[in-house]
Amino acid sequence: MSAMEEEDEAPAIQCSNLECKIASGGRCLEGFSEVTACPQYGKAVPIVPAAAPTGALSARQGVRLPHAEALSISEATNLLGKGPCNVISLVGPFDSGKTSLIAGMYDLLQRGPVGGYAFAGSSTMHSFERACHDSRRESERGEAHMERTERGEVLFFHVDLVDEERDAKRSALFGNRAGEEYTLVQDELDRAKSYPELKRSDVLTVLVDGAKLLDAGERHQVRSQVRMTLRAFVEVGVAPPWQRLALVLTKLDAIRRDDAARDGALRHFETLVANVRLEYATKFAQVQDFKVAASPKTTNAHRGEGMAELLRYWMANPCRNVPSAIAKETVPAERAFGRLLPIAARTV
Structure with a gap:
């Protein structure tokens, strides 16, 4: 194994608190003027490589919940x-x-x-x-x-x-x-x-x-x-x-x-x-x-x-208790031309 490979595998030496910026030239997050006095400084933090995807995630079909808006x-x-x-x-x-x-x-x-x-x-x-x-x-x-x-x-x-x-x-x-x-x-x-x-x-x-x-x-x-x-x-x-x-x-x-x-x-x-x-x-x-x-x-x-x-x-109980559909009726056309019967519906 080469020296370069050994260096890549060696753990990074930095503050074990990942939020501390001392390793990049910042100040100690704990407030120590002497970084060596900080108990977190100098501890090894291993670099964990991201796991490669093993395959495409299987698509899962969810349950469609009813909406809660006003009804049609x-x-x-x-x-x-x-x-x-x-x-x-x-x-x-x-x-x-x-x-x-x-x-x-x-x-x-x-x-x-x-x-x-x-x-x-x-x-x-x-x-x-x-x-x-x-x-x-x-x-x-x-x-x-x-x-x-x-x-x-x-x-x-x-x-x-x-x-x-x-x-x-x-x-x-x-x-x-x-x-x-x-x-x-x-x-x-x-x-x-x-x-x-x-x-x-x-x-x-x-x-x-x-x-x-x-x-x-x-x-x-x-x-x-x-x-x-x-x-x-x-x-x-x-x-x-x-x-x-x-x-x-x-x-x-x-x-x-x-x-x-x-x-x-x-x-x-x-x-x-x-x-x-x-x-x-x-x-x-x-x-x-x-x-x-x-x-x-x-x-x-x-x-x-x-x-x-x-x-x-x-x-109060309605006078008519039998449920019936709310029938939607067509709106009559405003112009006379739109109210003419289709040719197929006309009688000779």
Whole structure:
């Protein structure tokens, strides 16, 4: 064996602490001015060569876990066949409080039972947590905020609940669609036919923005939007007679904060409810009103006020207990050319 080969195999002489830089001209990591005084210096550290790969690693196929995002129509339909489930549609214009209502309900359930129902699981936890995050202290926001719903297909939040009195589990699906799309129905009635969550809903929940009722100039517009939306749903047949209707006044804390306009706003809501009952009592199985503060931004209402009553209404046994698919219907073409029948379908 040559001298060079012997030198290559000899162990390196350095500090046995691999983090010390003394061997490369640095200072002693232990702080000794005389390196020979350090008990780690001068000890042999063998150089271990990297092991050569023995062969290609065998590919292992993992298990694909289910996602935890909001459900599509097909995913929601599959869930309907797995057990008792109530479908709730939340209808209201932009910023009326739909996402706040869903997030507020979920947040309350994390603290304990609500309205006699206890949280028993969810397949959309990520979407729930994302919706709640900006209203929590951890977000470090100066003011509570709710992420707006993007336009597009309806998505469903899912939660399993246990009735404490009967010890029975029932699921709930909350259909969430951008408010702008529901507003378009007022001028284009047939558009409602392309919203599959409406016809399948056990409870149609129409939101009334309490903050807008404080403005005398906007009250008429709010009342008109609610009545025109309901009229469109009934006329095109997406509100079957077995369906229950919930009229929900949101942002109760904002109403109480304004002493001057508070009484007028509450009276206007009560008048709206009376008119809806008079006009649509025979069109729905039941009409009920609620006043809630799901995620209040002030101390004028406690968090989740009114949500227990609303949750009990949502989770009551539906008038139609047979699960059915959430059928997706095609949207009629806007241009006349697009509505022409294909040549093969025409009759001579």
